[in-house]
Amino acid sequence: MKTELSALPFVECERRSNVGRTTFIEEHFLPGRPVIIEGDAHGWRERWTPELLKQRFGDRMIEANTGEFIAVHRKYVPMKLSDVIDNITSGSREYRLRSLEFLDIIPELRHELERDGYFREYFSAPFLMHNLWLAPPGGTSGFHHDFGFENLNFQVCGSKTFYLAHPSNYSNLDPFEFSASPVHPLAPDLERHPRAANVQFVKATLRPGDMMYVPRFWWHFVVAEEVSLNINTFAVQASTARIWASTTGLPIRHRIPLAFTALTQRRRSLDRARMETFNWVAKYGRQLRLPNFMGKRA
Ligand SMILES: O=C(O)CCC(=O)C(=O)O
Numbered sequence: 001m002k003t004e005l006s007a008l009p010f011v012e013c014e015r016r017s018n019v020g021r022t023t024f025i026e027e028h029f030l031p032g033r034p035v036i037i038e039g040d041a042h043g044w045r046e047r048w049t050p051e052l053l054k055q056r057f058g059d060r061m062i063e064a065n066t067g068e069f070i071a072v073h074r075k076y077v078p079m080k081l082s083d084v085i086d087n088i089t090s091g092s093r094e095y096r097l098r099s100l101e102f103l104d105i106i107p108e109l110r111h112e113l114e115r116d117g118y119f120r121e122y123f124s125a126p127f128l129m130h131n132l133w134l135a136p137p138g139g140t141s142g143f144h145h146d147f148g149f150e151n152l153n154f155q156v157c158g159s160k161t162f163y164l165a166h167p168s169n170y171s172n173l174d175p176f177e178f179s180a181s182p183v184h185p186l187a188p189d190l191e192r193h194p195r196a197a198n199v200q201f202v203k204a205t206l207r208p209g210d211m212m213y214v215p216r217f218w219w220h221f222v223v224a225e226e227v228s229l230n231i232n233t234f235a236v237q238a239s240t241a242r243i244w245a246s247t248t249g250l251p252i253r254h255r256i257p258l259a260f261t262a263l264t265q266r267r268r269s270l271d272r273a274r275m276e277t278f279n280w281v282a283k284y285g286r287q288l289r290l291p292n293f294m295g296k297r298a
Contacts, residue, residue, distance in 0.1 A: 013164065013204035013212075022250055024122050024213075029150070030261050032215035034164055034202060037122075039154070039209025044112040048156045050085045050134065050227060057106050058082030064095040070142045070180060088136045089227055096139050102132035113231065118211070119152050123235040124248050131232045135160070135224035143173060143181035143221040149234040151214040155206035158228035164202040167217035172198045185221045206230075 017038040019028075028035045047056075063076040064084045077095070087095050103110035113130065133141075145167070153162075163185040165173065172195040173181035183189075188196045204212055205225070214220055244259050 010163070010201035010203045013162070013202045015204075021121055022254060025250070025258055028213055028215070029122070030258065032167075032218070034204065034215060034218060035213050036204050036206065037211045037213065039118070039211055042116055042118060042209065044116050045156050045208065047112070048109070048229060050089055050157075050229060054082045054085045057108075058085070060105050062097065062099060062102065062105055065098050067093045067096055067136075067139060069140060069184070070182070084134070088134055088139075091136055093136050093139055096136065097132060097134035098141070099132045100129065103130055118154065119233040122152060122213070123150065123233060129234045131234070133228070133230040133232065135228045137224055137226050137228075139224045139228075141220075141222040143183050143185065143219055144179050145217050145219045146214065146234065147179060147217070150216055151212075151232055151234055153206070153212040153214060153230055153232040155208055155210045155212075156229040156231060157208050159208075159225040160206050160228045160230060161223050161225060162202075162204040162206070162212055162214070163221045163223075164204065164214065165199050165219040166202075167219070169199045169219060172196060173219060181219065183221075186223070 013034055013036055015036040015038060019035070019037050024035075024037075027033065058081050060081050061078055062081050062084060064079045064087075065074045065076060068074050079095070084095055084097060088097075099105075103113065110130070119128065135141075143163075143165075165185075173183050174193050174195070175181045183193050183196045183199075185196075185199075185201055190197055206212055244255070250258065
């Protein structure tokens with residue numbers, strides 16, 4: 001029995017404009033609450049349409065992904081950027097781009113992005129990674145979470161919808177390989193995954209210039225509404241120094257309590273990550289013949 005998502009509950013994601021750094025940190029980053037931040041004009045964005053990228057850099061070689069639903073089933077195929085763009089804009093769902101290397105292959109674009117630096121208002125951790133996503137209409141990214149990464153996903157052109165679920169839904173989503181779920185939020189198979197019916201999804205549709213904040217460990221399934229190009233920035237708040245750095249630019253009377261709260265939050269998410277790892281090993285350890293974990297037989 002397949003049930004359309006319209007039969008399952010979801011709420012619209014909060015949408016805000018003019019969110020300054022302090023508000024972002026206090027009301028979203030620390031409590032781990034997703035938000036769409038409506039964008040201002042970003043000049044570079046106009047030059048990043050698939051057509052213009054093809055004209056400017058079409059002969060560069062890049063690895064495209066095949067379009068399977070589950071990310072770990074996808075293969076990488078080396079192709080010319082112009083061929084990937086032609087394939088995607090033709091409406092075929094054969095390929096998509098999910099590229100960590102994109103900005104190394106086209107450093108000109110890295111300069112444009114870093115000159116604009118929209119992400120620095122929110123993430124000033126020294127360790128940032130940018131990914132590029134190009135998807136055909138209806139192209140999906142299966143349900144997953146990004147481990148401990150904080151994520152800002154910027155819609156460059158086209159439109160995409162995120163279906164998000166709070167980290168506490170871990171067991172409702174029947175995860176495998178720790179961070180992936182077979183649940184399709186738009187057509188959940190409730191016979192196989194009955195607990196998916198308990199999930200309260202948060203729906204967020206991004207338009208050009210919008211930025212989605214996906215907090216650490218939040219699950220997300222993403223579907224392109226039309227040909228869609230995004231850049232996402234991952235930040236790893238991996239050490240006290242980085243947490244402190246993430247509050248740079250705020251008055252000291254804000255920084256000290258915020259850094260303290262961030263530390264406690266970080267502890268909590270590390271505890272949660274440990275617990276999730278433990279559950280994962282308990283579930284799959286025997287099949288994978290993992291050694292005894294924490295003194296118990298898996
Ligand atoms: O845009 C997408 O298709 C997926 C984005 C995503 O998974 C992410 O930003 O982590």
